[in-house]
Amino acid sequence: MADSNTLPVNGATNGETAPIMRSDNDRFELISGPLINLKNMHYESTPMWHGSVLIVTKPGQDQPQLHLRQQAPLSSDGQHQSPTNRTIEGLKLYQDLHKAFWRFSLDVPVESYEASWEYEIPGLFNVSGEQVNSPWTFVVPAEDQSMRIMFHSCNGFSVGTDMEAWKGPNLWHDVLRVHGEKPFHVMVGGGDQIYNDGIRVDGPLKAWTAIHNPHKRRTHDFNEKMRAECDEYYYANYVRWYNTEPFRAANGRIPQVNIWDDHDIIDGFGSYTDHFMKCAVFRGIGASHCSPKSTFTTDAPQTMHAVNGTSGVDPRQLENTFVLEGQPEDDSWIIGKRPGPYVEERSRSLYMRFGKRIAFVGLDARTERTRHQVNYEDTYDLIFQRLQQEIAAADGDIKHLIVLLGVPIAYPRLAWLENILTSPIIAPIRLLNKRFGLAGGLFNEFDGQVDLLDDLDDHYTARQHKRERKILIERLQELARANSVRVTVLGGDVHLAAIGRFYSHPKLNLAGENDHRYIVNVISSAITNKPPPKAVANLLARRNKIHHLGRTCDETLMPMFDKQPGGLEKSATWNKVTMPSRNYACLTEVVAPAANGTAGEVESAKLERLPKDGHAPLHKGEVGAGTTHSAADGFTCNSSMYGGLDVAIRVEIDPQDMKGTTEGYGFSIPPLAATAEPPSSRHSLRSRISRHDVRHDAVQDEAAGQAAGRPSTAH
Structure with missing residues (x-):
């Protein structure tokens, strides 16, 4: 055509x-x-x-x-x-x-x-x-084939990374090796495809960042000169990074789909305090990533407020410049109804088909983000309306929905750390920092808050996002139930690998293949940036409790890492759930072999005896997860989980190895058959799960907050 x-x-x-x-x-x-x-x-x-x-x-x-x-x-x-x-x-x-x-x-x-x-x-x-x-x-892919998916995130280096210890984007060599064994049809970027944080260290925001008075920093102009300098910095950084091999080679050969996250703009964008996020400089650099025609500047008032979903035009920005206009929007966009709170543009989420039986949706979770929300409610409505429309139009062909989020959604709680960092004991340290520079590395250069807070506030498990998170997961679970579509979430950001899962409470006695609440969160990060220290990964593993998402759904991380990659110790030997080493993920649909000219029968994933909780395998696809699982190499795809997905996490062994050699860890996700949950289960389960169980995590977090000097919020 x-x-x-x-x-x-x-x-x-x-x-x-x-x-x-x-x-x-x-x-x-x-x-x-x-x-x-x-x-x-x-x-x-x-x-x-x-x-x-x-x-x-x-x-x-x-x-x-x-x-x-x-x-x-x-x-x-x-x-x-x-x-x-x-x-x-x-x-x-x-x-x-x-x-x-x-x-x-x-x-x-x-x-x-x-x-x-x-x-x-x-x-x-x-x-x-x-x-x-x-x-x-x-x-x-062939007409009756679904796409082979490669997923990555955090493809760059944080400011201050020891470049002698972490030798460039080496894992892309392994991506191309696996691609040569069995081609990827698409590579999905989960945000932070590039790190632009250097704009405040050696770029045009260096002088602004050095202003010590918070009021002067907030009220600083973002004029045309600063806008042009920031545009040039961002452009040059993109060219430098996208010309870096072997990342450049992959970009020309594997069709890509990307969403953005904070480092694509600057570290923490959207998750600082509201009065600081509304400052001219942050609004300016946020807008500069959206429209090529004209963006926010304080000396062009018409650009400072959105008109018809985009900023007004500044003629100075169009001098000696051509911008193509009048093109129809791609049908892959799901465009928000109103501009973001700090960016004078509407959000742009993505929907597309990944071959015959897989649908994909990527949420723009940055344009509308504040410290207290990830997306507007009406944006979620638009996304779910589009999903239901597309699934219905596919007339039963779509069996899997891949949901791309910038950050994990099934992840250990860190509310106790939030409580400490926002407690009164931090206030005198902050005062000493302002006056004498004490604990300079603890506080960020922007709003003076504890530097780690913007990362914690970015998480769906942050206390201010918990309600929004719960509603999103329950809407995905209902979509799965209503359409017999298995939902799988991809998320990155945290610089380590893990597998989170939501699943029906075991007392409901639902097998994994019948459980519409069974949603896997494949957490793969970073493909290039350095991982966190072993101690952080081990701390997260110790926080891997059984959490309750309401009365019918539990969540926890899956034991996956049965051995250390290449025999090199990355975390404690007892830690089977978090892997602090550079990594990427592969997802492949498992197709049943033809039998007498017809498709082979789908084998049941049900275990003979269901586990008591998610610390054990929930179905056959999770049994033997790790290096010996048939999915571990990323391309063999012979797990017999017909109609499901084989998932591999490819983990770097040695960052000094320029070939990017990896160790593979695998498991399988079953397709979703019709749910077998009895209609009365929601009500009957209430009598079988005690209030003590439901409130267990809240009590633990409350105790940590009180120990840090934070007033009680229990009610």
């Missing part, structure tokens, strides 16, 4: 003019790219895969072209089929005096077989004058 940007090589269709063919002498100076992006898949009438390729070049050059061809597969009779060739014209998205952004829209048919596509962009030369190696290839 062709559109105005996708035309056959040998001529035009539908009366359109054939594209101009470039000569061998045409040269395009490449600044960055290519980056291949997945936009969506559609299965109405002719199944289609939709994506795009982005490059950044020097400005003022001719329109580049992309040549696309399907690598010839073997037909059933062993003869080569004729490859499909296309030439796609680049569409200029943006240009100023220093750079131009070009997009090539790719729309390719989904075949009855898994298809490998090859593309090249003739005439590309690096700024240094070297010719760019091409072509690049990507893989589209």
Whole structure:
């Protein structure tokens, strides 16, 4: 299928003019790219895969072209089929005096077989004058196939990281190795694809950060000069990082889907105190990541308040600049109804199909975030309306829903630490910090609060987010129950690996395959940033209690890490639930082999005897989780959990190993059969779970708060 940007090589269709063919002498100076992006898949009438390729070049050059061809597969009779060739014209998205952004829209048919596509962009030369190696290839799943998913987060380094100890983005070598064994169809970025925190250390916000008077810092202007300097810093940092190998190689070969998180802007964005988040500088750098047309500055009042969902136009920002307008929105967007509290733009969450039986939704949990909310209620309504609409339209094809969140949602409670850090005992230390610099590393440079608080406030398990978290999980569980769709959550941010799970209280006697409350949270982080110390991972493991999400649902981390990676001690030998080492995740649908021309039978995941709690395996897919599980290598996919998902966490062994060698840990997630929960279970369970059980965690957290000098809040 062709559109105005996708035309056959040998001529035009539908009366359109054939594209101009470039000569061998045409040269395009490449600044960055290519980056291949997945936009969506559609299965109405002719199944289609939709994506795009982005490059950044020097400005003022001719329109580049992309040549696309399907690598010839073997037909059933062993003869080569004729490859499909296309030439796609680049569409200029943006240009100023220093750079131009070009997009090539790719729309390719989904075949009855898994298809490998090859593309090249003739005439590309690096700024240094070297010719760019091409072509690049990507893989589209077959019509009856779901996508193989690679998930990562925290793909960068925090300020102050010892770069001698942590040698670059090495794990991308292992990603490409696994991709070579069995191709990934999509790689999902869970936020912090880049770390921009250096903008306050050696960038244009250095002088502002150094202002000691909080009032002067809050009231500081964000004028056009500062905006331009911040834009240039962010742009240069993106180019530097996205040109770093082997990350750059993966970007051109594995179609990507990304959401953003705080470090994509600056550490803690959205989770500082409200009066500080509303300061001009924070509003300015938040807005600069959204609209390429015109963004917030204090010397252009029309940009300081959103009109029709976006900031007003400042003519100075458009001098010698081209911005493409009038383009239809991709149908993958779920756009919020109103701007965020600190960003003059509407949120943009994502929905798309990941092949035949997997749907995906990625929440924009940063645009609307404050210290007391993650997303607006009406944004959740839009997301769930879209999900129900898409699941119904798929007519039973969708069996799995992958939900992408920036931070984990099934994770050990840290309320006791929040209580300590917000208790009266911190106040005199803060005063001494302001006057004499005592405990300088404990407090952040922005609002003067304890530095760790913005990270804690970011968590769904933070006390101010608990109600919102509970409602979100219960809505996902009800969506799963109503549609027999298994929900799995991806989350990163915390710089270690873990597997959290929600599940029905054991007294309900629901097997995992019948339990619509069984939602796994695959926690994979970081693929590049350094992990926390062993002591932190071990402390989290000790906090791995059985928590109650209401009266019918429990949650806890799953024992997963049966041995230390490569024999190198990363955490205590008794710690089986948190792994402080760089890592990434692989998710693959398990397809039953054909039997007599028909699909094989789905094997039950039910255990002969259900466990008493989530510290033990909840179904057969969790039995033997770890290095000996068949899913551990990330590509074999022969667990017999037919219709389910094989999950692997690939964990770095040695950060000094430039090859990024990993150890794999695996388990399986069963598909969701019809729930067997009796209708009266919600009421009858109340008499079987004591009030003491339900309040156990709250009592523990309250005791920790009182020990820290915080007044009691029990009621």
